[in-house]
Amino acid sequence: MTDPKTYSFNTKTLHSGHQPDKNFGSRAVPIYQTTSYLFQDADHAAALFNLEEGGHIYSRISNPTISVLEERVAALEGGSAALATASGMSAMSLAILNICSAGDHVVSSSQLYGGSFNLLRLTLKRFGIETTFVKPRDTEGFKKAIQPNTKCIWGELIGNPGIEIMDIPEISKIAKEANIPLMVDGTFNTPYLCNLFDLGADIITHSLTKWMAGHGTSMGGIIVEKGDFDWTKGNKFPTMTEPYEGYHGLSFAEEFGPAAFTMRARAEGMRDFGPCMSPTNAFNILMGIETLSVRMEKHLSNTQIMLDYLTNNQNVSWVNHPSLPDHPDHKVASKLMPKGAGSMIAFGIKGGKEAGHAFINALKLTSHLANVGDAKSLVIHPASATHSQMDKKSLELAGLTEDMIRFSVGLEDMEDIMTDFDIGFKASQRPRLVASK
């Protein structure tokens, strides 16, 4: 039987979205470092502004370098369309604001990056959008939390930083039953580890800053739309279905069908909120994506080495990674991500908070900073950094403990990282003047 001859994953990481430059034959994607684009004539300008034809007007709305990135990620995820943004946080904000207005409600996993948690808990609340948080393992809890005004379910497949796994296929069934989209932040898994659309997500966001770009150089985010969510069903999503005065009565669902969500997010979100990516960042992220598979393979194999090291270390009280057989989500993680459950490890250091500080302060090679998914190995103590703006109750809800070290496994030779950790552990266990609780 004939098989379709479409490009496979690795080919897409290198080629999707890009037609080599016709003027000069540039093989690499050119960086279009420009704010704006010449109109052919007044009609052309009017047509572009009225979405009568495709093209670029102003780089806040779209840019040719960024468009290549958008199409590339859409192709990798199997989506109908994508919109790149300045950061992962702006991708999340735009995705939610694209369908939520004052009086609406979100059901979210409680285990999120601290910034995401605070956006939902504090900032959107100021604009009349309320959120109910549910622990990611409490599948039934998601169902119970849905209200008549709930517009979406939000979550992370691999929760940050507690590394709990959200059972996307099960929660997708709940979202479908309620006729609301399931939006999933796929930053920690990337399209290399699993396809979130196949698992049941309707909208995917990424912080491209992390593994997708992979080198800790460039900020970026993206919204990817699968394209089969029926916005017209039940009259629940007026921003998608009702005539929009801003574009002469345009109904995004009617005109753009599988790309309605993206078109609205670009036409309104980028026009009015304006969190655009820089073309140079888009280029850097594209360079990162070209090696996504080879980097992720190495991230995974290095993670396994470090899991063996940490689980056998007498200074470590616990190690948390879904690849470990005793992890509560091991079974579901193995099913959803058969290649491996990512390169984030959380572990508890004996001696608690003070020992954690001493460990981090003694490291010479592993970087102490607020990022993940770099080619370099990174550590942080979330309770005093990324999640420090959360109160004790919120920390508990997010599954955080004060002894937790978050470790983003990099691409170095792991024997060097182990040597570095040995120094850190030694420092952590030195007698201290104040005993830890």
Next chain:
Amino acid sequence: MKVKINGKDAYYTSSGRDIDKNQPTIVFVHGSGLTHVTWVLQTRYFAFHGYNTIAVDLPGHGESEGPALNTIEEMADWIADLISSLGIKKTSYVGHSQGCLVGLEFAERHPDKLELLALINGSLSMKMNPELLELAINKDQKAVDLMMDWVHGPLGHKGGHPVPGLSHMGMGNQLVSSNNNGTLGVDFNACDQYTNGEAAASNIKHPTLCIIGKHDKMTPKKVGVELASKIKDSKSVILEESGHMSVLETASDTKNLLKDFFRAHRNAS
């Protein structure tokens, strides 16, 4: 917008514009397994430049109530009924792929309702690959996957959508998958069984534009040229970068060709 045709909901979009009886009308008819969304990069232009645009979802497709129609002739009659129900006496017709066969038959059966005809990625007949036909009848996702491979030229496969951020393969996949509930199989079968194309084309007196994709694997260049050769007052144009999806892969070129064609004949009349 929805109207009742033969007691069933029939959907069309006019790009949010009211139909103005003093303006000329163009009806846009999609290909197998597709919907009105195919036309967004043509219809919005015409809707805001002095035309009524009626981009339909054929029965069983998109927002139109099913079942899908079994023959090309039935589809042509359905289009005639739709425009009559909107109070439109004459319309120009733009069809893509299967929509071209419907266009030939619309011209044959309802010549008095037709002004100008544009056939994009068309042919006189469309005998289907038996494997593809069987897969579509069985609602197999592989039918969609094969279709995505075959309908897109090198540009569509690699990307470079005219609308920033949109994916040719992803959009196409979603549109056709949404109609892979048996409708795609009915469409393919209707195309496969249609035999009146040559006779219908030979009878067409209306000015006709044929747009052909150089990399079209579904209706290759030579069959597009053959179609144009059978229509007396026809003009054909080959788009160098297009596969079978000229309406999207080379959307602006297609729109500009249609614009020039309609403008020239409007000025002449």
